[in-house]
Amino acid sequence: MQLPDSSWLHDPALANVVKALRVDDQPPRVVGGAVRDALLGIEVADVDLATPLEPLEVSHRLEAAGIKAVPTGIDHGTVTAVADGRTFEITTLRRDVSTDGRRATVEFATDWMEDAARRDFTINAMYADPETREIFDYFGGLADLADHHVRFIGDAEQRIAEDHLRILRLFRFHARFGQGAIDAEALAAAAKHSSKLMALSRERIADELRKLLSVANPAQAVQAMLDAGIFNSFLPEIVPDAGHKLARLIDREMAVAATPSVARRLGAVLPNDSALVEKIAARLKLSNRLRTDLIQLAAHHGSTLSARQLAYGIGIENARDLVLLSFAEDCWRDEVASLQGWDVPEFPIKGGDLIKKGLRAGPVVAKTLQAAERQWIAELFPAGPRAAEIADQLVAEALRAERNS
Numbered sequence: 001m002q003l004p005d006s007s008w009l010h011d012p013a014l015a016n017v018v019k020a021l022r023v024d025d026q027p028p029r030v031v032g033g034a035v036r037d038a039l040l041g042i043e044v045a046d047v048d049l050a051t052p053l054e055p056l057e058v059s060h061r062l063e064a065a066g067i068k069a070v071p072t073g074i075d076h077g078t079v080t081a082v083a084d085g086r087t088f089e090i091t092t093l094r095r096d097v098s099t100d101g102r103r104a105t106v107e108f109a110t111d112w113m114e115d116a117a118r119r120d121f122t123i124n125a126m127y128a129d130p131e132t133r134e135i136f137d138y139f140g141g142l143a144d145l146a147d148h149h150v151r152f153i154g155d156a157e158q159r160i161a162e163d164h165l166r167i168l169r170l171f172r173f174h175a176r177f178g179q180g181a182i183d184a185e186a187l188a189a190a191a192k193h194s195s196k197l198m199a200l201s202r203e204r205i206a207d208e209l210r211k212l213l214s215v216a217n218p219a220q221a222v223q224a225m226l227d228a229g230i231f232n233s234f235l236p237e238i239v240p241d242a243g244h245k246l247a248r249l250i251d252r253e254m255a256v257a258a259t260p261s262v263a264r265r266l267g268a269v270l271p272n273d274s275a276l277v278e279k280i281a282a283r284l285k286l287s288n289r290l291r292t293d294l295i296q297l298a299a300h301h302g303s304t305l306s307a308r309q310l311a312y313g314i315g316i317e318n319a320r321d322l323v324l325l326s327f328a329e330d331c332w333r334d335e336v337a338s339l340q341g342w343d344v345p346e347f348p349i350k351g352g353d354l355i356k357k358g359l360r361a362g363p364v365v366a367k368t369l370q371a372a373e374r375q376w377i378a379e380l381f382p383a384g385p386r387a388a389e390i391a392d393q394l395v396a397e398a399l400r401a402e403r404n405s
Helices: 012-020 033-040 055-064 112-117 141-146 156-162 166-177 184-192 194-199 202-214 219-228 242-255 262-269 274-283 288-300 307-314 316-326 332-339 351-356 363-378 385-404
Strands: 029-031 048-051 068-073 078-083 086-092 094-099 104-108 126-128 135-137
Touching: 012 055, 012 078, 012 086, 029 033, 033 126, 033 141, 055 068, 055 078, 055 086, 094 112, 112 126, 135 141, 156 166, 156 184, 166 184, 166 194, 166 202, 166 219, 184 194, 184 219, 202 262, 219 242, 242 262, 242 316, 262 288, 262 316, 274 288, 288 307, 288 316, 307 316, 307 332, 307 363, 316 332, 351 363, 351 385, 363 385
Parallel strands: 048 086
Antiparallel strands: 029 048, 029 126, 068 078, 078 086, 094 104, 126 135
16 A cells, blocks of 8 residues: 655655665655554644664764754654754664653664554554655554554553553544544553553643643543543542533534634633632643633633623633633523624723822722723723713712712
């Protein structure tokens, strides 16, 4: 079988890298995601190559051909080639010597099947000749891809022992490429060894969680993780009906063509407790932006304000997320539509305006200004005369209170 012909296979930058790394008239092979995605008709974003050449030889040959070589992971056999502004990750064939589930000690090899055997899933372990497009499939990846079946290579428990992160990758890859039930052997192994996720850095776990939630529809995978106890070691606070809530949110996203959002989807599966969410975000070492968004979503969940009123306080993006997450079935569509093309207005009343109307500078001005803003928001941001009327009314009330005090 051959890869379908595509423009990326005719990229001059790729051709130059391939030419530099040819061994005994045999080119390096495209490996992993590029092969998988090309077979599925998905646009190929990153092209990784495998070669029997050792890393120092790879670097030497690239530089001799005028191609920049960056030793991005040279201890593990990886060199990045930078050609015509594009990058290609090149990895020497290898075998694992030892591993603790977080990092492996490797030896370089020359056997393609041996290299394939150390990879995670059959659909990720296919190679292709970049010139003839011939596919090399040692573990049934082609059949599994056709069947939408995500399966570990060989023994699932062994693959997980080599890299504990593969537990999370199983669910992400099933969410993206699988159909039907998750592979039974893989699911059992993931459940059995889920506590080993505690040995991984919070950053690696959070990165994998972000990738999972960025998949078009991860609801089934998330529920399967919940049922198997996968979250217990790093996110025990996840709500019991996370899969259901996520599925409802995704239905709404699809209905209004909303781009998947990690913050929004995390908001669907985390408790509506801003203090607890802040602790979770700190534990997972989420970015400041994501942390802030999650706290906002939790703090305003269940608000009775309209979408525009929420947007005035927390921004249009967060307000739209809250509508999709928590507004009632009979109104959420109209509320989402109300934000389309709408610009958050600026409060038209200033402290100086109130002083000009007779208030003395000081705490009474700040208090009256706050009351005026609340009234202006409640009336959905009136402009012109009505805004001035609100200011006049509240200034008059403040002056009466001052006289009567």
